[in-house]
Amino acid sequence: MDNKRVIMAVALSFIVLLSWNYFFPPAKPPVETAKPTATASADAQTPTTSSAQTADSTPAAPLEDASFTASKGRSVTVDTPLYRAIFDSNGAVLQRFDLKKYKKTIEPDSPPVDLVTEASLNKAPMGLLVDGKPSWTNGSWTFAGDDVTLAAGENAELTFKATIDGITVTRTLSFDADSYLISESDLLSSDTSATVRLAHTLASSTLTREGDRYNTTRIAYYNASGLNEEQDKDDLEKGILLSDGLEWGAIESNYFALTLLPIEQNAVLKGKITDDIFRIATEVSSISLNSGVGREIATAYYLGPKVTSYLATAPNNLAAIVNYGWFDFIAKPLIKLLHFFYGYVHNYGVAIIILTILIKAIFWPLSQKSYKSMEKMKKLQPLMADLREKYKDDRQKMNEELMQLYKTYKVNPAGGCFPMLIQIPVFIGLYQGLLNAIELRHAPFIAHLPFTDMIWLADLSAKDPYYITPLIMGATMFLQQKMTPSPGDPTQAKIMLLMPIVFTFLFLNFPSGLVVYWMVNNVLSIAQQWLMIRKA
Numbered sequence: 001m002d003n004k005r006v007i008m009a010v011a012l013s014f015i016v017l018l019s020w021n022y023f024f025p026p027a028k029p030p031v032e033t034a035k036p037t038a039t040a041s042a043d044a045q046t047p048t049t050s051s052a053q054t055a056d057s058t059p060a061a062p063l064e065d066a067s068f069t070a071s072k073g074r075s076v077t078v079d080t081p082l083y084r085a086i087f088d089s090n091g092a093v094l095q096r097f098d099l100k101k102y103k104k105t106i107e108p109d110s111p112p113v114d115l116v117t118e119a120s121l122n123k124a125p126m127g128l129l130v131d132g133k134p135s136w137t138n139g140s141w142t143f144a145g146d147d148v149t150l151a152a153g154e155n156a157e158l159t160f161k162a163t164i165d166g167i168t169v170t171r172t173l174s175f176d177a178d179s180y181l182i183s184e185s186d187l188l189s190s191d192t193s194a195t196v197r198l199a200h201t202l203a204s205s206t207l208t209r210e211g212d213r214y215n216t217t218r219i220a221y222y223n224a225s226g227l228n229e230e231q232d233k234d235d236l237e238k239g240i241l242l243s244d245g246l247e248w249g250a251i252e253s254n255y256f257a258l259t260l261l262p263i264e265q266n267a268v269l270k271g272k273i274t275d276d277i278f279r280i281a282t283e284v285s286s287i288s289l290n291s292g293v294g295r296e297i298a299t300a301y302y303l304g305p306k307v308t309s310y311l312a313t314a315p316n317n318l319a320a321i322v323n324y325g326w327f328d329f330i331a332k333p334l335i336k337l338l339h340f341f342y343g344y345v346h347n348y349g350v351a352i353i354i355l356t357i358l359i360k361a362i363f364w365p366l367s368q369k370s371y372k373s374m375e376k377m378k379k380l381q382p383l384m385a386d387l388r389e390k391y392k393d394d395r396q397k398m399n400e401e402l403m404q405l406y407k408t409y410k411v412n413p414a415g416g417c418f419p420m421l422i423q424i425p426v427f428i429g430l431y432q433g434l435l436n437a438i439e440l441r442h443a444p445f446i447a448h449l450p451f452t453d454m455i456w457l458a459d460l461s462a463k464d465p466y467y468i469t470p471l472i473m474g475a476t477m478f479l480q481q482k483m484t485p486s487p488g489d490p491t492q493a494k495i496m497l498l499m500p501i502v503f504t505f506l507f508l509n510f511p512s513g514l515v516v517y518w519m520v521n522n523v524l525s526i527a528q529q530w531l532m533i534r535k536a
Contacts, residue, residue, distance in 0.1 A: 076158060077147040080177045083304065084112075087126075089143040091136030092160040092171050094126035097303050099256075106442050106458050115204055115258055115303050120277045123203035125258075126301065128171065128186070129281065130164045131197050139164035150177035166190055167289070180304030181314050188287065189294040199283035200299050202260055205276065207253035214435060214511065215254040215461075217278060219271040220321065222247040227323050236273040243268040247316040250302075251278045255438040255461075257306055261316045263298040305438050324436060330429030334359075335437055342439070348460055349445025352434070352517050359430070360524045363423050367525070371532050374484065376411045427521075431514060440513045460513035467508055469515040474504030476522035483529045 073090030086096040096116055103110040116125050128135040135141075139162035148156045160171045170187040188196060206217045218231035224245040229252075230236060242249070249269040250259040260269075262282040271280045282299065289295055302314050311319040324331035334355065341351035360367075383405060391398035406412070434440060440460040447458040449466075457464065464470060477500035484496075507515050 073141065073143070076143065076145070078156070078158070078175050079147070079149045080175065081150075081152055082177070082180060085175075085182075087158070087173075088136075089160065090141050091124075091127060091134075091139070091162070092141075092143075092158070092173060093121075093124045093136055095121055097125075099304060102256075102305060103442065106444075106455075113256065115207070115256060117205045119205040120203040123274065123277050123279050124201060125203040127201045128169065129197075129199035129201065129283070130167060130169060132199075133164070135162060135164055135169065139169070148175065150175065152177055166192070167194065167196055179313060180302055180310050182301040182303070184299050184301070186297045186299075187294050188289055188297065190289045190291065192291050194289045196287045196289060197283060197285045198287055198297055199270075199281045200260055200262070200301075201279065201281040202251060202258045202301070203277055203279045204251050204258050205278070207251070207256050214509070217251065217253050219249070219278060219280060220252050220257075221249040221269050221271075222317060222320055227320050230271070233273060236271060236278070239270065239272040241268060241270050246282065248318055248321075249280045249282060250321060251280055252306070252321065254436045255306055255441050256304065257302065257321055259302040259314075259318060259321070261300040261302065261314065261318060263300065263315070306436075307438060322436070324429060324432035327425045327429035327432065330425055331433035334426075334430050335433045338433075338437070339439065347445065348440055348443040348513065349457065349516055352445075352460075352513055353520050355430075356517050356520045357524065359426060360521060360528075363426075364528065366422060367528055368532065371484075371529060373412060376409070380405065380409060380411060430517065434514050434517060435511060437513075440511065443513075445512070445516065457512050457516075460516070461511045463509045464512045464515060469512055469519055470504055470507040470510070473507055473515055473519040473522060474500045476519060476526060477503055480522055480526050480529065483526065483533070 073088045075095065076087045076089055078085045078087070081100070083100055084096070084098045085094065087093065088095055094116055096114055098112040098114050100112055102113045104113055124134065124136060130138070141160055141162040143158070143160050145158055148158065150156055155174065155176045157175070158173045160173075162169050168187075168189045172185045172187070174183040174185075184200070186198065188198070190196075204217075208215045208217050216231050218229050219236060219240070220227065220229045221242055222228070223242065230240055246262065246267050246269050248259050248261045249271065250257045252258070258280075260280060260282045262284065264284045266286075267282045267284050269280060269282055271278075273279070284297060287295060287297065300315060302311070302318055304310060306322050308319060308322055311321060324335075337358070338348070338351050338355050341354045342348055345351055345354065384402060387398060387401045387405065391401060442458075443460045445457040445460055447456065448454060449456045454466075456466065457469070478497070481497055481500060503518075507518065
């Protein structure tokens with residue numbers, strides 16, 4: 001085997017794996033997109049139904065663009081230890097949803113995160129559509145209750161009622177003080193037999209900082225094929241439709257989610273971006289009503305942080321919304337370990353350092369083996385160069401002689417590479433875990449530059465504002481490369497020395513928690529190599 005090819009392949013693979021999410025977003029699953037058609041009543045576009053739609057189902061209607069105004073009803077407030085929600089009594093449309101434990105910025109007087117926002121209110125979050133018509137403009141709603149304040153362990157219900165085109169609709173919303181889950185039961189009845197379509201909606205403006213390519217707002221859904229995400233704006237402006245075994249649909253970022261969880265098995269999901277507002281709706285078609293007999297349709301909402309302990313209590317496998325990509329099975333235990341260390345040190349920056357040290361200790365023997373193998377290969381470089389020169393016109397003979405050389409000196413040409421390849425899944429897993437861990441959001445490490453009042457690493461989910469840690473990381477990587485035994489070939493050596501420049505560029509805008517992890521790992525690698533050199 002040609003050692004030059006092996007080392008170059010590993011180096012390039014390592015760069016591609018680490019930079020894949022930067023340059024190439026995850027591949028999108030096949031989703032039916034809407035085809036623009038002119039309509040008489042709205043500017044919505046009708047999505048093409050999926051082939052999985054059952055034959056007896058009524059074709060899905062467009063995601064209506066009817067606007068909502070809060071002038072007709074009064075505000076109804078639900079206050080819990082976790083959130084403060086405000087509804088309009090005209091249709092139970094959600095006006096605000098403030099997360100009490102999460103602030104918009106790291107400033108002490110920062111307001112809480114509002115998952116609805118005034119910008120998206122016009123699209124009627126938690127609005128109800130009956131036969132494709134917005135219930136808040138086509139019905140006269142009544143509400144006889146009052147504001148609700150819940151203490152830990154308590155729960156409550158709000159009931160809203162209206163008649164829409166001969167269909168009586170009773171919306172009952174259930175709240176739990178210890179959960180972000182809101183359950184809904186809709187009782188439909190009619191004096192005559194009827195067939196009804198019922199849709200529940202959610203809407204939100206962007207959940208992320210503008211230009212943050214590592215934390216984008218997107219529409220996600222879960223069905224038999226698993227978790228799927230759509231973040232391409234062009235596709236979302238056309239509209240998407242899913243009708244194959246839907247479990248839930250969501251508007252999400254790395255840290256927060258607004259989720260619809262239909263209990264009915266035949267629900268379809270529609271998603272769209274309209275006026276920079278992300279919108280989703282789950283619709284149940286062909287609801288048969290008999291005269292004087294009520295029919296109950298259940299659904300649920302989850303509006304809150306992507307915290308596993310809260311998601312685990314939700315139906316329809318909502319916990320699957322926390323996914324760390326290819327190496328999810330590695331990332332999740334590592335994040336649990338991070339939480340464990342934080343429980344003792346109460347600083348996520350320090351917890352990241354401890355976790356990095358632990359991982360390095362586990363892989364210490366492999367790193368030693370890799371370094372020793374590279375040392376042996378370095379000693380054979382003169383002999384290998386002679387063989388390449390001697391048999392430069394006979395490649396087959398040259399390879400045979402090189403293999404005989406490796407066999408004679410008991411050297412595996414890939415021995416320095418395979419130990420590193422085994423570690424790559426762990427590196428990538430932890431990278432994904434730290435990138436999506438809500439615990440790092442607004443978590444400080446070293447809040448101010450030493451001896452100054454300049455805010456520095458006060459938020460491990462944000463980039464280093466002064467690029468200090470990425471530059472140190474690049475310098476440590478360069479030093480590590482210089483200490484690593486040279487591959488012998490000058491071209492190879494130059495390629496390897498380019499890696500610190502590439503990684504420094506990639507890490508400039510990385511969340512600082514990721515940079516701290518990689519920087520500490522480099523420092524530990526340098527220490528290990530220094531010990532090996534000293535021992536040798």
